[in-house]
Amino acid sequence: MNLEALPWLILFLPLLAATVIPLFTLRCRTTSALLSIGAIVTGFVLTVVFIANNGWTPTPSELTTNWLSIGNLNIDFGLKLDALSLMMMLIVTGVGGAIHIYSFGYMREDRGFSRFFACLSLFTFSMLGIVLANNFIQLFIFWELVGVSSYLLIGFWFEKPSAADAAKKAFFTNRLGDFGFLLGILVVWTALGSLNFSTLQQTLIANPAALGTIASIAGLLIFCGAMGKSAQFPLHVWLPDAMEGPTPVSALIHAATMVAAGVYMLCRIIFLLDPTALHVIAWIGGFTALLSALIAIQQNDIKRILAYSTLSQLGYMVMAVGLSGPTPAMFHLTTHAFFKALLFLGAGSVIIALHHEQDIWKMGGLRKKMPVTFWTFLIGALALCGVPPFSGFYSKDAILAQAWHTHNYPLFAVAAFVAVLTTFYMFRLFFVAFVGEPKTKEASHAHESPGVMIWPLRLLAVFALVGGFIGISNIILKHYFDSGLIKFTPLSYRTWETYVSDDPSSPYWLNYFNGLLDSGLRFLFKIPMMHKILEPFLDSPAASFIGLGAVAIGFILARSLYRNAASDPLPAKLGGFATAMKNRFYFDEIYEATFIRAHDFIATVMDWIDRWLVDWGGIGLVRGGTDFSGRALRLMQTGNLQTYAFLFALGVAVVLWFVLGK
Secondary structure (H helix, E strand, O other): OOOOOHHHHHHHHHHHHHHHHHHHHOOOHHHHHHHHHHHHHHHHHHHHHHHHHHOOOOOOOEEEEEEEEEOOEEEEEEEEOOHHHHHHHHHHHHHHHHHHHHHHHHOOOOOOHHHHHHHHHHHHHHHHHHHHEOEHHHHHHHHHHHHHHHHHHHOOOOOOHHHHHHHHHHHHHHHHHHHHHHHHHHHHHHHHOOOEHHHHHHHHHHOOOOOHHHHHHHHHHHHHHHHHHOOOOOOOOHHHHHHHOOHHHHHHHHOOOHHHHHHHHHHHOHHHOOHHHHHHHHHHHHHHHHHHHHHHOOOOEHHHHHHHHHHHHHHHHHHHHHOOOHHHHHHHHHHHHHHHHHHHHHHHHHHHHOOOOOEHHHOOOHHHHOHHHHHHHHHHHHHHHOOOOOHHHHHHHHHHHHHHHOOOHHHHHHHHHHHHHHHHHHHHHHHHHHOOOOOOHHHHOOOOOOHHHHHHHHHHHHHHHHOOOOOHHHHHHHHHHHOOOOOOOOOOOOOHHHHHOOOOOOOHHHHHHHHHHHHHHOOHHHOHHHHHHHHHHHHOHHHHHHHHHHHHHHHHHHHHHHOOOOOOOHHHHHOHHHHHHHOHHHHHHHHHHHHHHHHHHHHHHHHHHHHHHHHHHHHHHHHHHHHHHHHHHHHOOOOOHHHHHHHHHHHHHHHHHHHHOO
């Protein structure tokens, strides 16, 4: 196959659709939708064809053309083609394609139907640009394009004040992170003289101390960009408000694309992050995961529950990167794209069936009314909670194992507790919305969504089930190992004999447990699929069983409290803490009272200085003097010849006095 053509075609097809729709087909709804869907589905097919013919490590690994040269700075417009970018291309085009098809049914009655698909295509182009960028400048340009296109999608229903405010909040919050990101890019360029990822990686592998004392600062400044896009504390506040956009937008932003950009970027530039920066990143990720899971417990809007769930899972991924585990982070990013897109699209199916009702306490009894949505949503929930053999179990277990094997037990405890909370709030949602009796008239008259919305749910449910078995983590692990970024023996994907041997450094109980594995599971490993299913228990049995215990505890608590609940019993049990969780720990109010008020005060002071000191006292005096002089001279322009003759004679007399009088 033509290596030069396919990646460029995959990148620019969505841009072509985003251009053609507003210029030529805006009034033809079906044609606009088919152009957008065709562009991303074709991109997915071409990606599969490219990988099938060129493998996960194509040669050459970069396609470049010179774009800009200024002095010693040469900037290429290039495409980075390796296992990391190819995997992300499959996710963006595959999951994004399912969301595009779903949107055809979900948005069919909306008057902005064509505009919606144009914005989707622009967003897809921007995200693919991030995935394929081979240098920081190109990455930053597409990074900002994602911000602009997400602004258009979140504020799609701009006539709603809440949607317009949410779009502005997302845009400005991301700009705060992007300011730090840009500073980090400048620091790296100043220190290393290049912005190309391959060149930077080779430089730092050859000389790990090339960044010197500014290594931590550079890494944390670049991380600021990820804090914005992937909504990490304290820039996490924009993501839940992004639910004001249409539900397919929520699925697109919260599953495989925008929020994944920060994690992907960290995995791409992992070679720039020194131990100090990684330590900070790990703790910010862990804290974000815990904070978001606590808030999700007391949310009643079905989309907001899933939004805070996304925040929590992103915290898991960022924590994994900080633990020097880009492979578990990317593995979880991939499986999360499957089951979180499934959950959001399932929520959209429920919302449409209930005439845009989003309060879970006004649902109930949907199991019988919407059987396909019920079963697919249950699969997504089980995957999110980490129940084997669903995909989320394997990727989440990889993160828990990473924390366990790196002996970061405080973060392991945080991650395990978040697993309890995740199961609790997801089955709270599940029991209240799908089980029991209908709580409203709309719920009692609900019906299943049309096929164009149901088939994407079925497809994503399949991947949410089998995503842990299709070798994603092996591909990513091989990428980092071949790149020289992982110099230790991988903790995963070893034979079972490695695990059951005694290790003198391990506790007695762990060696005893390994002995039980040796005697009890030897027969099962003769079955290849069983080896794959049980692999996490061999890689890190303690982490796996603690993770499963966390899921069991969360499920038991949720079932005991919400199995037949007509109202939420938790506020009465937790009191003020439940109120704080419901109000998102008042972060918006705190920011309003501190940073925003300080910003408004500074803006008022600067306005006064600009208006009275600069404009009136400085520029105003010059302007006023010029204006006064002009007005005075204008009085001498009378149009009378005698006056002009007199002034001429007077002028001559004055000149003669100066010349002859001295």
